[in-house]
Amino acid sequence: MDFDKVIRQRKMIREYVTNKLQVQVILRYSLIIVKDRTTKKKLRKVAVDQEYIELAPVLIIVCSNTSRSTNRYGMRGREFYSIIDGAFA
Numbered sequence: 560m561d562f563d564k565v566i567r568q569r570k571m572i573r574e575y576v577t578n579k580l581q582v583q584v585i586l587r588y589s590l591i592i593v594k595d596r597t598t599k600k601k602l603r604k605v606a607v608d609q610e611y612i613e614l615a616p617v618l619i620i621v622c623s624n625t626s627r628s629t630n631r632y633g634m635r636g637r638e639f640y641s642i643i644d645g646a647f648a
Contacts, residue, residue, distance in 0.1 A: 589648060591620040621645040 593599055594617055603613040612618065623645040628636030 589622055589624075591622065593618040593620060621648045 593602065596613075599613045599615070599618060602618065603609060606612045623641035625637045625641045628641035628644065630636075632640050
């Protein structure tokens with residue numbers, strides 16, 4: 560199956576949001592888009608010097624909300640569920 564098709568067909572729904580503005584706000588705070596060469600160079604250093612970090616035209620940084628997961632699930636939320644949520648994003 561084509562990767563593009565897999566991404567478009569994948570769904571995971573926990574809560575329904577009917578307001579498009581809410582979705583845009585969530586995306587704005589959960590994902591960081593990096594195009595700046597200097598920033599990518601710095602990120603490469605903290606990513607164990609992985610060259611592709613700096614060479615990629617665009618980086619999408621997924622941020623986990625560990626406090627939300629901790630409040631909901633305790634330590635397992637902080638150390639596991641917040642990471643899984645980021646991976647799903």
